[in-house]
Amino acid sequence: MDPTRALIRTALNPTARVAPGLAGRAAFELFAHPLRRSRVRESEREVHGRAEVERLTVNGKAVAGYRWGGGERPVLLLHGWRSRASRFAPYVSRLRALGLSAVAFDAPGHGDSGGRTTSVLEFRELALQLQERYGPFEAVVAHSLGVCAAFGALADGLSAGRLAAVSGVSGVGFFPAAFCAGLGLNAEVERALRERIERELFGGDAGGWERFDAVRRVEAVGGPVLVVHDEGDRVVPPSEAHRLRTAYGERLDLVLTQGLGHRRIIAEPAVVDQVIGFVSAGTEAAA
Structure with missing residues (x-):
């Protein structure tokens, strides 16, 4: 015990x-307190080091923002609880190859940002701040808590062509x-x-x-949604994914995996391929 x-x-x-x-x-x-901060992993270090670091502020807390690319055709990356933006390192080069920029932040109490606590409201506020800098997003890619924040932000003014939600929570x-x-x-x-x-x-x-319940605000979230979730996720059960599928119907594609759990799934090559394919389909449609 x-x-x-x-x-x-x-x-x-x-x-x-x-x-x-x-x-x-x-x-x-x-x-509200993450208790510990995730560090940049060795596999993420090179990509993390290439980011342009920006400064954001929310509720008096200094926040580290990151940009890969010049800001054109931006894709927003939202990490989960006790995580950080560098976890999306496998996605960055793939997005850049598509001519997209990647933008992200470490939430307060996470990564290199200040503060000790955070909330889904601060995630939403920071996402909207990045939108003010870079305009509408081509897509949002989110994990865990970031998924809940993404749905809430999309219902409250965030503009994005599509949403890829990995191991996501459907409501606060x-x-x-x-x-x-x-x-x-x-x-x-x-x-x-x-x-x-x-x-x-x-x-x-x-x-x-x-x-902040994506199921209750379906009409406020436009565009297609991809949900990827592991059937053995012990942190966020797959019932959260099925709840979203029931609410969004044919607008939502649900992909279930096995053996990837809650945290490993975000960097799994097959999942990265699935998400990048989904994002690139949106860029092709726009073209």
Whole structure:
């Protein structure tokens, strides 16, 4: 048994029964904090070193942005939780060969960016900032949490021809339930955490859950969607992918893999081929 998880569970579960506000605040601090930063892997170092580094800011936090290419015909890359932009290194050269630029960022608390915490709202804000610099995107390629942020941003003003979603979360409501389940926290803690999220992130608006649920805003997301998900994903279950498929119907192509899990899948050559093929089909259609 993980002693840290056991300690958190022992502290928060009884607290939520007598002081739900205190438990919710403590759970939120853990929920919003990635705890550790991913480093650039050796296989990513050469591509990462070729990026033009840009500076972005969100909620007073300094954010590292990256650009490969001159910014023409941009493709936005959105990483996942406890990840970083360099994880998309296998995609960059392929995108450049198509005449596309790749743009990305390390979210706050991730990679080379400042801050200790972040949220799906900050992902959305940073994506919109990059759109202001480079104009509409040819496509968005996203992984995990980045998928949820991409759907939310596309429904709130981000313009992109198509979306490739790898191991994605379909709605922000998934996160508090998964967080509490992973730590063995009870229903009282989850309820307190959801209330804290509504207060801190949604300004007290319970409708925030729907605004960041791709299934409830299908009409606001234009263009074709590719979803790639592993059947054995233990972090984000494939039911999230099937939920999207049911909602988007023929607009969405679903590709299921086996044995790639949640993190390895993003750099798997066959998956890179699938995503690049999907993106290039959009460029051919535009031409």
